[in-house]
Amino acid sequence: MNKSDSISVFQLILLSMTFIGLKTHVMLISPLIKTAGRDAWITVLLTCLLTLIWVPLLVYVNKKTKGEHLFQWMKKHVNKSFTNVVIFLTIVYLTLMEIVTLRETITWINIIFLQRTPLIILVLLFGFTCCLLAATSIRTISIVNVFLLFFIVILGFFVSFTNFQFKDYSLLQPVLENGYFPVIKRSFF
Template identity: 45%
Template sequence: MRNEGSISILHVVFLTMTFIGLKNHVTIIPSILQTAGRDGWASVLLGALGIFIWVFLLVYVHNNSNQEPIKDWLKQRIGKVSTAIVLYGTAFYLLLLAAFTMRETLLWVSTTFLHNTPFIILLIIFILLVMFLAASGLQTIVIVNVFVLTGVVILGFFVAFVNLQVKDYGLLRPFFEHGFQPVLMGTIYPSSGFVELLMLLFIQHKIQKRMRWYHFALILVILTGLTIGPLVGAITEFGPTEAAKQRYPAYEEWGLARIGRFIEHIDFFSIYQWLTGTFLRVGFILFVCADILNISSDKKQVWSLLAPPFLFICLSLTLFRENVFIAINERYFLISTFFFFIILSLFLTIVALTSRKSVTKDKDKNDQKSGEEQSNQVKTTQNTTQ
């Protein structure tokens, strides 16, 4: 399905590297380390394997819906009321997802390099920026993402190679020293990022060509690498015990980066990586919300209908103390994100299955009716001849 303003599959790949990559590359690393320790890499691989099987549900729904807007496809299958419940519930959860990302990023900013800046000032500035991006449309988002992602990828490889001098890969052994249970428990954290691939179904009508299973598989491989990279880096640079104590191991890795004897303290590059990642992630999620609510084409409605609730949710999260928010995010919200997207994908699959059966039954009935009509016409012709 080709429309004006559509994006290519390559743009989709780049977009997922940013809006899911920020979460899997940075924010879930502490949870994996605390749960699986030095075997966290195995949790990522196991989670990716499970999600690869789940991806075929997305492909099935994507093909069955024929790249129509999901909101229109659902309305034809389950009616207006049920569709409204699903869509509004999804939009609300996506607002929560964006608000948690915003709160965590600004918490890092205020504790790292802007200690004395009032939190509300940071929040208002960032909300204005992400709302402007969300209201600008999907084409603007993917164009900005291409330029931003280029710098992020270059800096990521830079810190990885520079820190080779301090890495000790012997810290990854012994493998499975605490058994396989911690590895299984740790799979839910990378998987909570992988399942956000479901959001691509809500923009499928904006994609030029139909996505195949190998497109999703390629994205999954890239996201797996983005998750394992900083995870293994943190273990080999700090050790599993010290890395698990750190709030943001991916940021701490920049503190070790140095070139020769005289070039060091280059961790300010991580500020660019994190802030631009949050900018694109939150902006894209808000755009998906706007498209679900059918207001993405009207900038005034995007500002008037999305900005107030988003600001209210973000302000509500600021009421929690830092340690309480971190505990809620790690112990509950990351896990609930996994189950929310899994349940939503199963619901869409059931809708696709039942609609296909009903279409098949209707086709059989129509074929039967047409056959009966033809036989009646033949009988009538014979009687007339006689």
């Protein structure tokens, strides 16, 4: 990767914020609430603690591979057939995740904002935009993300402050009403 196509740590953090926000709001909140109920917020805290264990593991692997791309390192140190299988499975996983995210996002947009817009129009519009950005560079994606994230944050604060008067935090109690199992199950699965 040449220097003109690299991004800063700050840009990577902004990309992560967008990905995590999209993933949680679009795909995770409903199943989380269905499984863990009113204790879903405890599940989020437990998962954050588990992430504190995961991050040092990633740093350790990065130091052991001396910052080399993981797939290149695997090709040098592990069986090439196994490496190719891991690469193939990673591509399949990311493709499936992209399809599900696109489907869920389009469905959400269609229900919330654009009820009368045909789904095929939304799919073509979003699909074309994503393909166009993917065909450019990570730097272009990062620049577009900065503008997109700005509006996401502004609208998020607007929705939060507008709905503040209707929030009833007493509904969060009793804590662990159904025991520990639903919280632990949702944290790991």
